[in-house]
Amino acid sequence: MDAVILLSHGSVLCGSGEALWAHASRLNYNGKYEIVEVGYLNYSEPPFLESVSRCALEGATRVIVAPYFLAPGKFAKVDVPKAIAEAEASFPGIQFVLAEVIGADPALADALLEAAERAAPPERWNDDLKSASAHCRASDLCPLFGTPNCPRQPAPPGTDTTSVSTEVSTAVSVGGVQ
Helix, strand or coil, X not given: CEEEEEEECCCCCCCCXXXXXXXXXXXXXXXXXXXXXXXXXXXXXXXXXXXHHHHHHCCCCEEEEEECCCCCCHHHHHXXXXXXXXXXXXXXXXXXXXXXXCCCCHHHHXXXXXXXXXXXXXXXXXXXXXXXXXXCCCCCCCCCCCCCCCCCCCCCCCCCCHHHHHHHHHHHHCCXXX
């Protein structure tokens, strides 16, 4: 039985994987594959090996690893094959195959054009951070942790969070939050 694991890098920002989970849900609904999982290389849950384990428990004999990356960079060409090699050692009865990165798929150009039409002014660049707190894991790695925007570990009253807010704002505005 075939399984698909949508594999992404992961992020320290809570809620950043929601788009990947939405894609997995759509693939699952599509019904082409009986098993659809999400896995991450770093930071986010579940780790890749845990996703492979779930596939094995559901009876997968072949796992298609679909990297959720735009370009064939280091993560896709070095880190993903390394993670698959670890999975092969842990699950010798499962065949692993690796799909190409999303890359230059023509449908991506349409998605980029739609995103450009929804471009936001600078005062809205941090809007995603507001929804991130809905998926809080209370991790001190998250850029919202210990700030007034963290629902589980807000800054204590009287704490100066200006430098943290500025760092988060700068990171998000230049695309630096992982």
